[in-house]
Amino acid sequence: MLYKKQNAHFFLFLMLFSEFSFLCEALEKTPSRLSKKKLLRAFFLLHAPEAVTEAIHFLTFYFFHEQQAVLFQLDEIQMVKIIAEYTEKDIDSVRKSIKHEMSGDIGAYYSVHGKSNLQSPLFQDIFREICEFGAIEGENSQETRKKKILSLLDKVSKEDARYLLRLFVGTFRIGVSDKTILEVIFEIFLVRYGERYKDIDKKKFEQIYGVFPNLGKIVYFVLTNQIEKLLSVEPKIGMAVQSQTAEVFFKNNALLLDFSKYSYVIQPKYDGFRLQAHVTKEQEIFLFSRNQILVNHLFPTVAIALKKYALQNSFYGVIDGEVIGFDRLNNFYLTFQDTAKEKREKKKKTDKKESIELQYIIFDLLVFKEVNLMNETYQKRVQIIETFQEGEQIKHVNSIPVFNIKEIEEQHNLCIKNKYEGLMIKDLAAPYEAGKRTRTWLKYKKIQKDSLEDTIDVVILGYTLSKGMRSKRQMIGSLLVGVYDEATQHYVTVAQVGSGGNQVLWNLLYENLYAITVSSPLENVFISKAHIPDYFVTPKIVVSVKADLVSLSKDHTAGVSLRFPRLLTIRPDKNEKESTDIRKFLSE
DNA sequence: GCTGATGCGTC
């Protein structure tokens, strides 16, 4: 009996890959989040902690090779070729089948048409092999990747390959993400340790995850009874904290603000890149992106300037802020697009304009020396920042107190006039909530104010089929839209629109577009290679869309394009030539 | 060595 039990435990430690893919399949089929959580919990409790850790890493795309995140760099067309070759089918028919019958899901295609294969390898072996993708680079690397995929396909059943292939193309579509997994881990904790740690709630778990964003390790601590270790997690200089983000502010949700109870400040909203800077006691600099990726190599000048700043202020700790290009000569901030050009990878600096620098605008302080400030009020954190002296490229955000909506409107007008993206409204009493989108930070962008003014009418030139879950509700994934150019009598494209619009609208559009679908575009319709849709239509139907701004474009044939386009409604009252001349909105 | 297509990561 004892032998049998030990044996059973041994067996469970050696989890099969098929067990993992069964879990994925069950999760995918279950619509209810509650049921998904039940499935996950049962799975986590059944398997050994080491196996669960790796399973969670798999589910959250967390693969490392020599401390580097693994990138698959797999060309989707290449993937189709591999599958076609392996299953001895014609490439074009495979491609078409994936698009039309499988909602763009290469994994689903393979689970039906793949090679039958009864083997089921150990999960940990597959996991290890996946990590090895991180070592592949350079010339002929696509060939090496191809071989690796072929060898993996040889090892797993066609059903199991479904999630493997989805991993490579970057989507699981099982309706489970980190938040759900964290909840499950918390529930396991509650059952096991709830009695002993009565004051530990879900919020505490979220806080831990916020400063220690590694679900695999968190579950390992819980499953191996290392609760004290887990609960003592603190933000650590050198380890990225999850960024706090803001909710959108609308005129009609201004009720979120309670001026009688709370104090608020506004700050200009800079249209650059979020940057979290860590300075160690030894003056070592770590720069992290919004998604906790180390980006020192992208902003070398910021790192140098920060070092000076730290030295000057005897500072070490963790800072949050925004990095944005600034033209010193002409005294203006660069557009987002231009700031992006200032990022440096391996590129040489030859084209660099002398008067342009990257500024780092600091707006929060999470750790100062040995002290964790995340649970202090924002007021206190800002006060500490203001005791520091600004540096050459290192600036402090300007906070202005506001006492009513009218003042917010005034400040908003001012910010727009000064070419900021808008403004941020921050609650001075709030702590820093790592990884949360909170109402203690609100973003108020230009578009939210002048929504009517910025509505744009465009004509539909083509459409592309929807993928994944969306394909269960509607045929269309996105519309290729453009404008009519009077001067040249051409239709030129300005955007693809796939966000916005409800199911009813999209299905109505499909009915209308189906009837005017043509096999090739008319002669006066100009579409670049980068935007060839699945189907072309005769220019006829006009829709109104909303966008944040108009920017210069290389790929859209209008020469300009819409940033963050979303669908609003059909305009049956307009004909194909009555589109908005959006060039006049170009922001520079 | 150049070009075009594509992935990755930012917003």
Add this chain to the structure above:
DNA sequence: GTCGGAC
């Protein structure tokens, strides 16, 4: 980034 759908 925006957005709608499902819970």
Add this chain to the structure above:
DNA sequence: GTCCGACGACGCATCAGC
């Protein structure tokens, strides 16, 4: 209210193929 995954433009790096 929260979570999830559809969908967008764009710049840079990378690599296949010429």
